[in-house]
Amino acid sequence: MYIYDFFNYAEFLEDKARDKKPLLTQKFNRTDNFINLALYGAQKCVGERILPKDSVVYLASRNGNLNTTLKVLDTIFNQKNLPMPFSFLNSVNAAKLFYMAKSFKLEGKTLFVDRFESAIPQAFVDVKKNKTVLLGYVTEVVEDLALHTKLFAGLAKVEESRWLLLSPKVEEKKALAHISNIQFGMQETEEMYSKLFSFLEEGVLGDNFYFRGDNLSFNVEKL
Amino acid sequence: MIYVNGYALVSARGGDVKSSVASLHNEESLPIILDNGRKFYKIPEAFSLPYYDIIEKMIRDALEDAALLQEELSEVALFLGTSSAKLPLNEAYAMKNGTLIHDLYMDEITEIMAQRIGLKGFRTIVSTACTSSANALVQAKEMLESGLIKKAVVVGVELYNELSLKGFESFMLLTNNTLKPFDKNREGIILGEAVSAIVLSRKPSPFVFSGGAVKVDTTSITAPTPENLAKVMQAVLDNAKLSFSQIHVVKTHSTATKQNDEAEAKALHKVFTEKIPMVITLKPYIGHTMGACGSSELVLFLEALKQGFVPKSMHFDTIDPECNISPMLDETAALSGYYMFNYFGFGGNNSSLIFQYKGH
Numbered sequence: 001m002y003i004y005d006f007f008n009y010a011e012f013l014e015d016k017a018r019d020k021k022p023l024l025t026q027k028f029n030r031t032d033n034f035i036n037l038a039l040y041g042a043q044k045c046v047g048e049r050i051l052p053k054d055s056v057v058y059l060a061s062r063n064g065n066l067n068t069t070l071k072v073l074d075t076i077f078n079q080k081n082l083p084m085p086f087s088f089l090n091s092v093n094a095a096k097l098f099y100m101a102k103s104f105k106l107e108g109k110t111l112f113v114d115r116f117e118s119a120i121p122q123a124f125v126d127v128k129k130n131k132t133v134l135l136g137y138v139t140e141v142v143e144d145l146a147l148h149t150k151l152f153a154g155l156a157k158v159e160e161s162r163w164l165l166l167s168p169k170v171e172e173k174k175a176l177a178h179i180s181n182i183q184f185g186m187q188e189t190e191e192m193y194s195k196l197f198s199f200l201e202e203g204v205l206g207d208n209f210y211f212r213g214d215n216l217s218f219n220v221e222k223l
Numbered sequence: 224m225i226y227v228n229g230y231a232l233v234s235a236r237g238g239d240v241k242s243s244v245a246s247l248h249n250e251e252s253l254p255i256i257l258d259n260g261r262k263f264y265k266i267p268e269a270f271s272l273p274y275y276d277i278i279e280k281m282i283r284d285a286l287e288d289a290a291l292l293q294e295e296l297s298e299v300a301l302f303l304g305t306s307s308a309k310l311p312l313n314e315a316y317a318m319k320n321g322t323l324i325h326d327l328y329m330d331e332i333t334e335i336m337a338q339r340i341g342l343k344g345f346r347t348i349v350s351t352a353c354t355s356s357a358n359a360l361v362q363a364k365e366m367l368e369s370g371l372i373k374k375a376v377v378v379g380v381e382l383y384n385e386l387s388l389k390g391f392e393s394f395m396l397l398t399n400n401t402l403k404p405f406d407k408n409r410e411g412i413i414l415g416e417a418v419s420a421i422v423l424s425r426k427p428s429p430f431v432f433s434g435g436a437v438k439v440d441t442t443s444i445t446a447p448t449p450e451n452l453a454k455v456m457q458a459v460l461d462n463a464k465l466s467f468s469q470i471h472v473v474k475t476h477s478t479a480t481k482q483n484d485e486a487e488a489k490a491l492h493k494v495f496t497e498k499i500p501m502v503i504t505l506k507p508y509i510g511h512t513m514g515a516c517g518s519s520e521l522v523l524f525l526e527a528l529k530q531g532f533v534p535k536s537m538h539f540d541t542i543d544p545e546c547n548i549s550p551m552l553d554e555t556a557a558l559s560g561y562y563m564f565n566y567f568g569f570g571g572n573n574s575s576l577i578f579q580y581k582g583h
Contacts, residue, residue, distance in 0.1 A: 062327075062328050062329060062330055063328060064327065064350075066327070069324065069327065069386075070323055070324055072386060072390070073313075073314075073317065073323040073324065074323055076386060076389050077314075077317055077318070077323065077385070082389050082392055082393040083386075083389055083390055083393050084393065085390075085393040085394050088386070088389070088390030088393055088394075089390075089569060089570075091386065091390070092306065092352050092390070092569050092570065093306070093350040093351060093570075094350075094351045094354070094568050094569050094570030094571075094572040095352075095444060095569060095570045096570075097351065097439065097570055097572060098439065098441060098570035098571050098572075101439040101441050101571070102441040105441075106439060106441075107438055107439060107440075107441075107451075107454070108437075108438060108439065109358075109361075109437040109438070109439070110351075110437075110439045110572065111349055111351060111358060111362070111437070112349070113347050113348060113349055113350070114329045114330040114333070114347060114348035114350070115330050115347070118330075118345070118346065118347035118348070119347075121366065122347065122362055122365075122366065124369075124371070125365050125366050125369040125371060126365075128369060129365075142324075151325075184300075184343075184344050184345045184372075185343055185344070215337075215343075215346065216345075
């Protein structure tokens with residue numbers, strides 16, 4: 001499986017997160033911060049390319065859109081009202097995939113999964129079937145940063161939208177790196193995905209990166 | 224080929240899959256009335272367990288049904304499909320402590336299950352609304368076929384939570400009457416809760432997982448279109464290398480909303496151009512179990528075939544000319560052949576599966 005492109009967005013928040021919507025090349029009504037964050041990273045990763053219609057999308061996130069979920073729960077539990085329909089809808093993970101597919105005019109498989117580590121092997125299977133895969137890991141920070149700190153003690157306040165464009169080897173196109181030797185059973189829990197993106201940004205040709213994540217390992221060789 | 228080796232289900236019909244299915248012959252499971260007046264298909268108190276315990280029990284029951292040995296467990300991959308994930312836990316904490324968000328890390332569900340049961344292989348959660356566990360099944364099949372994994376247990380989890388109930392209510396999709404798929408007088412969905420687990424591997428059994436397809440429809444985020452539902456049904460036929468005439472029965476998604484049933488009916492007419500196969504609807508038995516409906520309705524159906532019958536559809540009285548579909552209202556004998564299972568969700572996320580029953 002080859003990495004053809006990547007985009008690595010990580011913003012350490014000291015204050016309010018910047019609005020990603022103005023940065024999008026294609027915008028949609030009613031999208032929330034998480035969806036805009038995901039779209040921003042994916043659109044930057046894909047760039048001007050036109051993806052095959054049957055391309056596969058994996059959007060991985062441990063928490064999903066925290067702010068919309070918080071808003072919907074507040075409406076239900078504190079205000080004792082029904083949520084606004086499209087706020088509820090944005091809290092459903094399939095909604096994020098809808099906008100991803102719409103942005104790239106896709107008709108194939110789009111999946112929301114829990115972790116970067118679980119998306120990689122599934123993408124590997126799709127790429128083996130000659131599919132192009134757009135794979136991203138997105139993390140949103142709670143708007144109320146004090147609440148975020150309280151909820152996620154010890155974790156940095158980082159908004160992330162890190163994306164890989166994966167494909168089988170296509171001779172006429174230049175791949176950046178090759179992923180091989182996928183294995184399960186490792187028990188490391190370091191945030192290896194951020195190191196992988198740093199490697200892609202900074203590594204030199206011929207360099208190797210050994211990903212040892214939560215229950216997953218694989219090799220990445222820069223081409 | 225990939226086979227079904229074992230399964231388990233807890234739903235409004237109870238916690239034992241054999242007796243739950245045996246009761247389909249003559250017992251209707253009725254939804255309860257919640258405090259807010261809404262109907263809901265609830266897991267009976269006798270089978271209800273705390274969140275992680277009920278998931279663990281279903282996984283263990285399915286692994287036992289598949290007769291997997293303890294030493295084989297380390298190579299079992301875990302796929303879990305859920306729409307609401309940890310919301311039930313979060314909401315329970317919120318109501319008790321007044322904190323809206325306590326813990327939403329969804330990957331902890333499979334991490335805890337892996338630790339409790341001793342599963343050391345690949346694990347993932349798939350969350351795509353009402354297609355979650357159907358898509359988890361497709362992913363497990365494809366990873367088994369690739370050789371990356373050797374055995375898989377696919378779990379569907381959807382337990383009562385306010386967010387899902389109120390969210391569906393906000394779209395005015397719920398009925399307080401009867402769940403009547405394809406009926407002219409259908410009024411909408413009644414939600415339900417269920418946890419189910421299915422073990423897949425290359426070990427032969429009477430049930431072959433012949434095909435799976437997942438497609439996205441970006442026409443509308445809330446309403447499916449017949450053209451795109453037809454595309455996913457055609458895609459699964461292509462994936463299974465079958466023609467429409469080889470399908471014996473279609474288990475429809477049929478949530479009993481006006482738009483959903485009409486789109487699915489029109490899609491069926493598009494795909495099955497000569498004659499629509501027998502149509503079976505299962506939601507009147509256990510409610511719409513959202514992310515768990517993929518694996519839960521499949522378990523109900525496969526166990527019925529194992530017990531020798533195709534379950535009858537319920538609550539259909541009047542044909543809707545817009546749908547022109549008449550679900551089968553009588554039980555029929557289980558025949559060997561191909562069975563199609565449709566699952567459609569919010570966000571235009573649509574899936575279709577085909578299983579072959581080879582007879583016992």
